[in-house]
Amino acid sequence: MTMTTLRTWAVIGLMTASLPVTALAQSGARTPYRQTPAVLAQLTDVPIPLDAPGLGADRTEFTSQAEMEAHLRGLKARVPGLYLGSLGQTSGGRDLPWLVFTAEGVQDLAAVRRLNRPIVWLMGQQHGNEPSGGEAMLALASALADGELAPLLDRITVVIVPRMNPDGAEAFTRRTGLDYDLNRDHLLATLPESRGVQAAMVLLPPDVVVDAHEYGASSPLQRFGRLNAADQTILDATHPGVPAGVTRLARTTFLPAMEARLHGSGLSSSVYLSGMPATGPLVTGGTSPGISRNYYGLTGAVSFLLESRNGGGREAYQRRVASHYLAAAGLLEAAAADGPRLRRTVATARRAMARSRAPLAVAYEPPVLPAVLPLMDSETGAPSAEAIELRDSRQLRVTETRRRPRGYLLAPEAGTAIAALEIKGIHVCAAAPQTAATEAFHVTRTEPITRQTREASTLTEALQVRLEARNVAVGADWIWVPMNQAGASVIAASLEPDSVGSHIHVGLVPVAEDGIAPVYRVVQRTPRTTGPC
Known part of the structure; x- marks a missing residue:
């Protein structure tokens, strides 16, 4: 039985993968461009003391591993x-x-x-x-x-x-x-x-x-x-x-x-x-x-x-x-x-995530807004600015939601996800053998999983996800991951297949030949566990 309509989701952080993008963060390739003396004259040292090994006079190399470790040992010797x-x-x-x-x-x-x-x-x-x-x-x-x-x-x-x-x-x-x-x-x-x-x-x-x-x-x-x-x-x-x-x-x-x-x-x-x-x-x-x-x-x-x-x-x-x-x-x-306000804000947010019953956002898009890009002349270093349009992820608009589950039942095939959640301090429980009413993820890929899938942030990969009502036979080695904990947002991001870079999306948790993932949403009755959970 189909519980939601079929949806094709472009698995990207922002809806921009069709654009010919050059990343601004440094890539492995060294750029051939070198700044002119006039540009470098604008980029003077900042007159503040900075104690770090790579800033010594006449340095030509960056700090090595050995130099970093020696610097840290020196700090420890100075301040036991x-x-x-x-x-x-x-x-x-x-x-x-x-x-x-x-x-x-x-x-x-x-x-x-x-x-x-x-x-x-x-x-x-x-x-x-x-x-x-x-x-x-x-x-x-x-x-x-x-x-x-x-x-x-x-x-x-x-x-x-x-x-x-x-x-x-x-x-x-x-x-x-x-x-x-x-x-x-x-x-x-x-x-x-x-x-x-x-x-x-x-x-x-x-x-x-x-x-x-x-x-x-x-x-x-x-x-x-x-x-x-x-x-x-x-x-x-x-x-x-x-x-x-x-x-x-x-x-x-x-x-x-x-x-x-x-x-x-x-x-x-x-x-x-x-x-x-x-x-x-x-x-x-x-x-x-x-x-x-x-x-x-x-x-x-x-x-x-x-x-x-x-x-x-x-x-x-x-x-x-x-x-x-x-x-x-x-x-x-x-x-x-204002440390107390910071602590209160973070603690309140974590309690609210544990108690939330709000739907999960599964599709969202940023607005396009006017902005100004600060630039400088590539020869002289003279400052300038360019009026631009900016696809601004700071103001996301949610376009589709999905009912928040009570938690997720994970079969043994989802072991990599279980291990990751445990390392993060997420509370997981051993499920008792039973028949549980769940929503199963039916996943269809239209493109193969590649290395780029693993590192998706602006990658387009068509992924079709359908929820199906399914009674599943829970074995003794299954795991229950409840959502009533501070890590709820991390849990959902990790386990929903159409979350960018989730364990199912990147293929670390395999999908069976019939398209069913070994991760099941529970939205009604909490399953029994073998101990307190």
Whole structure:
């Protein structure tokens, strides 16, 4: 029996995949363009102290893994109360260090959580060829250890993962040692880097998350004949499952604080753009839940992407690092200024997600709005601006919804999804053998699953999903995932097949020959479990 009409959903973050898009974030290929001396003369160093190994005088190379680890050990020697640990190792055998900063020098992570202060996570260099974010994390670590930012630790706890992708940094490539884009794996949690971070976040749940990247200065050359001008581009979480109260706080408190810090040092800022189409509207960052900015927003945290302006190589490197440092410092100051309000907002959002009975948004689109793109002359560096139309994911319009289930029954074939949910701290239960009334997903693909499917953010892939009423025989090895928990938005994004980058969408959870996925929605009676749930 068909419970909803057949729907064909273009699986994209924004409805832009038909456009010839050039990504603004740095790709694995090195751009042949180099900025002129006149342009570089406009990109002077920022007169602030930054303690990081890659900023030494006469440096020609970026910070190595060994230099990063030595810098962190030096901080630990200077400030013994700094927590320095490991999130595990990459596929290439490199360590993933992380730091926890508290005023008291607490070393027990459970005790850190009991401080009841806002917990801010700062992460750098998810893409190995975008080094300034990682360098800024090392400078921020120095400033928090015994520098200008240390006084903030009376009011906030700060966690830093300076280099999320050590294998990519070593090879100076975007992708990890397993040849995947780490910034598409936060929902799937299949890579050692994302799994390490998410396991640690169960111990220290974030109230705020910052993810530092770089974008390409030369992207507008072909269309506008000029360069991007903004020193720093910023975007909060843009997915309809992000709590509205968290979004308001991000945009009314944290974004102004970051911009004020940047502008006070003479740096410019703008909204992050994920693509530069040859014609038509430009596009803000996508809505895919596997992107860290969106994923951590779905957990109820205030979540931001920062992207500094990269013209190539080490050009204007100190300025790039400084832009990340200043934006993050402004955010930390804002978190410290009103920590109780931040904590209340995040806690309220998580309770509301656990109690929500609202439908799930399964189709949505951004409006096209007028905007201004800051540019600079590619020869002289003279500033200019271009009036544009912007497909703005910050103001999504939901066009279709689906009834929210009580939870999901997962057959053993959905093991990868179960493992990912457990790593995230999602509560799952063993289902008792029974016959359960469910809604089954009938999935039809019109294109094969490819590597690009795994990393979808603006990928068009026709996927047909139909809900069918079905009584299923639940075995002893089935799992029940209830939706009455704070991770409800993450659960739905992970298990609904037409959620971009979900376990079914990318093929990690296989669909049977009859088109039925081993994930079943329960909308009426909660199934029996073998213990309390």
